[in-house]
Amino acid sequence: MSRTIDAVVSPTQTNTIPADISGQMLDLDEDDDLEVFSKDSTLAEGSMFNASMQTSPGSMVNQCKFEEDDEGDSKDIFITVDNPESHVTAIETFITYRVLTKTTRSEFDNSEYEVRRRYQDFLWLKGKLEEAHSTLIVHPLPEKFVVKGMVERFNGDFIETRRKALHKFLNRIADHPILSCSEDFKVFLSAQAWELTTYKKQGPGFLSRMGETVRAVANSVRGVKNRPEEFNAIQEYVEDFSNKISSLDKVTQRIVKEQKEYLEELKEYGPTYTLWSGSEEELAEQLKGVAGCIERCCKETEEQVGHLSDTLVPVLHEYVLCAETLKAVLRRRDNIQAEFEAKNEALATKKVDRDAELSDLGFVWGSLLGKNPEEARHQRQERLDGEIEELKEEIDKLEDRVEWANNALKGDWGRWQRSMRGDLKSAFLSTAEKNVDYYEKCLAVWETFLLSQRTEPSEETDRDNTP
Amino acid sequence: MLSVYQIYLLPVYSVYCGSTISPSQIPLYTKCIMRLKVILIFYSLQDRTLILKDIKSRDLESTEFGKHCSNSLFTNPCLFLPCTLFVQMVQEGSTLLRRMEISVAEAEKRTGKNTVNMQEIFTVYLIETRSIDAITEGHNPAPDSLWRRYSEFEILRNYLLVTYPFIVVPPLPEKRAEFVWHKLSADNMDPDFVERRRVGLENFLLRVASHSVLSNDKILYHFLTEADSRIKALSATFKVKNPDKRFTEMKHYSDELQSLTSQLLRVRARVADRLYGVYKVHGNYGRVFSEWSALEKEMGDGLQSAGHHMDAYAASVDDILEEEEHYADQLKEYLFYAEALRAVCRKHELTQYELETASSDLIFKKQQREELATGMVRTFSFKGMTNKLFGQETPEQREAKLSLLEEQIVQGEETVTEKTVACEEYVKGAWVDMQRFKEQKDRDLREALIGYAIMQISMCKKGIQVWTNAKECFHKM
DSSP, rough: OOHHHHHOOOOTSSSHHHHHHHHHTTTTTOOOOHHHHHHHHHHHHTTOTTTTSSSSSSHHHSSSSSOOOOOOHHOEEEEEEEEEEEOOOSSSSEEEEEEEEHHHTTTSSSSSSEEEHHHHHHHHHHHHHHHHHHTTOOOOOSSSSSSSSSSTTTTTTHHHHHHHHHHHHHHHHHHSGGGGHHHHHHHHHHHHHHHHHHHHHSOOOOHHHHHHHHHHHHHHHOOSSSOHHHHHHHHHHHHHHHHHHHHHHHHHHHHHHHHHHHHHHHHHHHHHHHHHHHTTTTTTHHHHHHHHHHHHHHHHHHHHHHHHIIIHHHHHHHHHHHHHHHHHHHHHHHHHHHHHHHHHHHHHHHHHHSSSSSOHHHHHHHHHTTTOOOHOOOHHHHHHHHHHHHHHHHHHHHHHHHHHHHHHHHHHHHHHHHHHHHHHHHHHHHHHHHHHHHHHHHHHHHHHHHHHTTTTTHHHHOOOOOO | OOOOEEEOOOOOOOOEEEEEOOOOGGHHOOOHTTTTEEEEEEEEETTTEEEETTTTTOOOOOOOOHHHHHHHHHHOOOGGTTTTTTOOOOOSSSSGTTTTEEEEEEEEEEEEEEEESHHHHHHHHEEEEEHHEEEHOOOOOOEEEEEEEHHHHHHHHHHOOOOOOHOOOOOOOOSSSOSSOOOTTOOOOOHHHHHHHHHHHHHHHHHTSSSGGGGHHHHHHHHHHSSSSSHHHHHHSSOOOOOHHHHHHHHHHHHHHHHHHHHHHHHHHHHHHHHHHHHHHHHHHHHHHHHHHHOSSSSSHHHHHHHHHHHHHHHHHHHHHHHHHHHHHHHHHHHHHHHHHHHHHHHHHHHHHHHHHHHHHHHHHHHHHHHHHHHHOOSHHHHHHHHHHOOOOOOHHHHHHHHHHHHHHHHHHHHHHHHHHHHHHHHHHHHHHHHHHHHHHHHHHHHHHHHHHHHHHHHHHHHHHHHHHHHHHTTOO
């Protein structure tokens, strides 16, 4: 297994590992793996990741530093997405976002890039990354359309939400040890618009992509037979997690809605006290005081709702999308394994064929062609042997591919879980903190009011005497 | 002595204690209520017999039913009320309604400027009237109609209240959608509310127009037939000429207090409802966190305990709102107090009005005496005319008249003195108590507001605690 991989990753190659694998995965049935291999290497020319990446992909993945915890120190690339602008052409209207990159990585020619990208470009990037690393977990993109809620694509809130999500997306890629090395990623960040268009046109054509889809569908129909237990566990987890996170998403959105309705009513509440104060003499002060308190609480409530919408809601939503991504990744891994299993079965069948007696048909063929039966059989067996050898080679490659895919996924799975924990923990923490802050501020408002009431000396004695 | 009958007119759910009448009037009443599908119950005060009369049959006859219930009717006529056997006021009432059909046909929105020159939207109701005679004669004339808004009905009712203080005047439907505890129609513009109000206003008019005393009122007739704003002038002129200004102000205040507290209570109820929703939804966090914690290894404990705190948070709202109800009750007390306050002011108006009536009566009588004595006719009078036309009275007749007048004047002066004293005493006593009330109100409401602030503080403290705890749990995730 590792033998084959080492051949792939020979010291003479200066291409990035991911590109290798992508070559392998796409053009499996072609005999010119190595050629395709080198084709990719030209594309990846000049991009250098790490010389230490010359071990099996599995261990490579493990070796990569998953240094989310001390990211601050080792971060060498900073990306921002901002400045949405509307573009109107004859055919369509669309929004572009400015993508600003600052980096010290050597594979980039400059240290700063400023380009404009539209949503479609992000989609393309995601697609490329998933193609190249089908069992790595690529952070989800914001949705193409929003079914409920906002209808317009050009609504301000929608654009802002999208912008933030796109920003996160790119940064997540940048943080990922493998994905951030992707050539496609680099081109995305650095190429001017027309360059990007040209670049997009290269690479595996439509037909080969179609082929992959067809294969994928065929494999998914066939299904995987011997899924390793750990992936079963992951599968189950993902199912459950998906349900839970969807529930949380819904609950949180409901809270936001209820809170907003509460705010609406609260806004009408304060003024009723003010109105009343107009008819009173002694009580006017207090009534206005209460009205003021309520108004201030209104402001705090508004802030709190805003915080919820900006902090917790997007994160939960992201992870709802993540759950779907995970399901897709697991499916792809299954497909890879299914392909391997299929080929194995094919091999077994061929072997059976070869060891079988000469069939009547073969005999007939042979005699038609004027060959004598012995020769015909011998030829046939030779042919079968050759095919079996080919199959075996393919199977070896597939096996490696399976192993690599599994390891990639395992590695990334741990990384994803840590990410998820971190993200959700900090989102909930932030929410809890904001809520504490909210109540503290409201408390202060009412305590100030109470204080102002208690400091009136003439009333003190009165109150003590009243029943 | 003639048999006297007491009439009980039983429209939908209330009893009118009509006046006592003599038998000769029975046919009149019968004719009046031709179209009513109610049954008149006459019972003779003398011989305690009960007569039930079904309108349609027109004959006086006693019925089985009467024999059943006669006892309870004698002891407590009001017990008769729920008996819907009789009761079906389908169409219009009587008295005025013997002459005309009345209905409140439609409602429409209008915009206009109010007293402070601000744009407002209000609803007007179409009052349609038709002469019954015209209908029964086979013509079918188009109804006369005019538009009136709710406030005009209010003015009419207030006028009736003061003019006939011994009559239980029918009420008007709600001015606003009061005390709505859920989202449905807290809105005066809501079509259902407007429709219900239309029906209520029609009901009011029918009851008034079917009342033996009220229906004869000229102002009522004008209200129904003349589309002018005289009704507005009415609110100014029907009143007392010289009420104590303080009482007028107090009455204003009582109106305001009533409407302000009821508005406050309404909004508070809605706020409470929404707050309840917010807290309770957090309970779902509890459930989902708990389920989720089963999936996670590291996060499990943190999530589980956070979930408990979310449950606690959701549950805490019950106590919070329970406490707030006490505050609402304190406000409600003063909402109802406002009514009592208004009653005191109105009573003053009544006593003042009686005084003024007695005074002007006296003045008139004195004038008459003067005229009679001097022979000069000061003002035009019918009597004066007839005198001119048909000759003067004899000196004896004049003497008799004069001495009668003198008697009446003496009486009148006594009455005026009495009433003046009564009025002054009333004003004194009432004013003292109104001051007491004012102080009590200020004290109580101040307490209530402070109490409210304390409740808010307590709620905030609870919130701080829950979320601080939750924060701790999240840290452990």
